Amino acid sequence: MTLHSMTGFGRAGGTLPDGTPFLWEVKSVNARGLELRLRLPPGWDALEGPLREAAARRLRRGSLQAVLILRRERRAEPRLDPAMLERMLALALEVAARIPGGAPPRAEALLALPGVLRSEVPEPDPEEQAAEQAALIAGFEEALSGLIEARAGEGARLSVILSGLLDEMAALLAEAERAAAAQPAEQRARLLDSLAQLLEPGRIPQERLAQEVALLVSRCDVREELDRLDAHIAAARGLLAEGAGAGRKLDFLVQELVREANTLCSKSASIALTRIGLALKHAIERFREQAANVE
Numbered sequence: 001m002t003l004h005s006m007t008g009f010g011r012a013g014g015t016l017p018d019g020t021p022f023l024w025e026v027k028s029v030n031a032r033g034l035e036l037r038l039r040l041p042p043g044w045d046a047l048e049g050p051l052r053e054a055a056a057r058r059l060r061r062g063s064l065q066a067v068l069i070l071r072r073e074r075r076a077e078p079r080l081d082p083a084m085l086e087r088m089l090a091l092a093l094e095v096a097a098r099i100p101g102g103a104p105p106r107a108e109a110l111l112a113l114p115g116v117l118r119s120e121v122p123e124p125d126p127e128e129q130a131a132e133q134a135a136l137i138a139g140f141e142e143a144l145s146g147l148i149e150a151r152a153g154e155g156a157r158l159s160v161i162l163s164g165l166l167d168e169m170a171a172l173l174a175e176a177e178r179a180a181a182a183q184p185a186e187q188r189a190r191l192l193d194s195l196a197q198l199l200e201p202g203r204i205p206q207e208r209l210a211q212e213v214a215l216l217v218s219r220c221d222v223r224e225e226l227d228r229l230d231a232h233i234a235a236a237r238g239l240l241a242e243g244a245g246a247g248r249k250l251d252f253l254v255q256e257l258v259r260e261a262n263t264l265c266s267k268s269a270s271i272a273l274t275r276i277g278l279a280l281k282h283a284i285e286r287f288r289e290q291a292a293n294v295e
């Protein structure tokens with residue numbers, strides 16, 4: 001399966017049943033879990049639940065920001081207030097009756113009085129509203145498809161980089177094994193040289209000297225650390241081949257690689273092995289930075 005990155009961008013447009021155009025833009029970056037931030041026009045809050053469900057079905061990790069661009073204004077329609085009209089008409093007729101020769105109130109004059117007409121946005125038809133939501137959700141799904149395709153492309157590039165870093169770690173591990181194999185002899189020679197400068201020859205029994213050398217060598221034995229590093233590198237290769245959903249497991253493996261590399265450096269008894277251990281830690285850190293983007 002293909003390795004997926006958490007970085008990507010998707011865009012999709014469409015039209016509502018009434019011909020109103022809309023545009024979805026979805027982008028994502030890396031995160032520990034799945035986060036979705038929505039920017040919806042006023043009046044479309046009912047979409048949030050279905051959109052979150054759609055994202056959760058198709059993505060495992062990543063911080064997503066989805067923006068819906070929809071330029072449509074619901075026009076207000078004038079509505080007559082019958083009770084207010086009756087009151088105003090009664091007042092107008094009363095005033096007209098007091099004026100000799102006064103003309104009866106005109107309809108347009110009554111309608112212009114405050115409160116007789118109110119502007120109201122009509123409630124959307126349920127079927128029409130359901131059709132609009134379906135169109136917007138379909139557009140969001142299309143934008144998600146574009147985002148996933150972009151994340152897959154980025155994941156393929158990440159896989160090449162991570163494989164190269166694992167190759168670098170494996171080469172350094174081979175160097176570390178050769179350097180570690182020479183440590184016992186180097187430690188024994190260093191101990192004998194130090195003792196020769198402090199004591200007269202023959203003052204320490206060979207048995208005691210062998211015990212001291214064995215104790216010193218055991219403290220510097222890094223075979224377990226090298227074996228675990230080799231196993232972790234093999235496991236990381238397997239996760240890259242597995243692809244989908246490898247991000248969290250890679251996070252854990254990186255922690256183990258760092259731990260073993262630190263122990264290797266702390267138990268090193270030679271400049272060569274320390275140099276290799278530091279180079280290995282640098283490679284692991286670069287691997288960590290790249291693996292942080294894997295879904």
